[in-house]
Each structure stands twice: as structure tokens, then as C-alpha cells.
Amino acid sequence: MSIEIISTEKAPAAIGPYSQAVKCGNFIYTSGAIPVDPVSGEVVPGGVAEQAEQALKNVAAVLAAAGAGLENVVKTTVFIKNMNDFAAINEVYKKYFTGNYPARSCVEVARLPKDVLIEIECVAVV
Numbered sequence: 609m610s611i612e613i614i615s616t617e618k619a620p621a622a623i624g625p626y627s628q629a630v631k632c633g634n635f636i637y638t639s640g641a642i643p644v645d646p647v648s649g650e651v652v653p654g655g656v657a658e659q660a661e662q663a664l665k666n667v668a669a670v671l672a673a674a675g676a677g678l679e680n681v682v683k684t685t686v687f688i689k690n691m692n693d694f695a696a697i698n699e700v701y702k703k704y705f706t707g708n709y710p711a712r713s714c715v716e717v718a719r720l721p722k723d724v725l726i727e728i729e730c731v732a733v734v
Contacts, residue, residue: 642724659725687715694714
């Protein structure tokens, strides 16, 4: 089975020894996307809603580089700093995932890279 490393300048570069995504057969596994603007390299201003929006834009950009879209996502994992933000994140999330929603886990964590409020990873099938 072939393995293809996915990389795009339309999403933030990896900040460690990992790839933005890996395509293996018909599956695409993304690394966690944080709310960093790919142009400025800075965390987007605002609260959790703005950060969720940017993280999802970054996930979509990586998937596009792999020849897929959010409609191909079968599973997401959402890491959040505060479970009290769950409802606000859902409001943004449902703008990006409509109809047949992917499976999802949501986990509250103590800390995320660059002290962001949210990180999202996914598995997609093409």
C-alpha cells in the first residue's frame, strides 16, 4: 500500500517532526489543525468560535491538497481547552459539516500548542 505525505502552504506548516496529513490507500489522516493563520503564522484573534473557524479552514485546506473535502470526512477528534465552549464550537462545526455528519470525539485537554483553545484532526476516505 502506498503512503503519500500531504503538504500545502494554504495551511500552517507543521511545528514539529510530523506531516500535515498522510494519505494511505483511500484514507487521509490529518494531524491536528490549530487556529493559526497560514499567511501570518499567528493564532487568529478572538475567542473559541473564531479559533474553531480557522482550525476548520486549515483542515479543509489540507484535505483539498490531498484531493478531498470535508464531505469525505468520516471521523473527527476535537480537542478543546474548556468543555464549557462545547456549544459555541458546535455552532461553527455545523457550518462546515452538514447532512451526514462524521463520527466525532470531543476531549477537554489541559493545554494545546501555542496555548490555543481548540485543535481538530480527522480521518477522510476518498
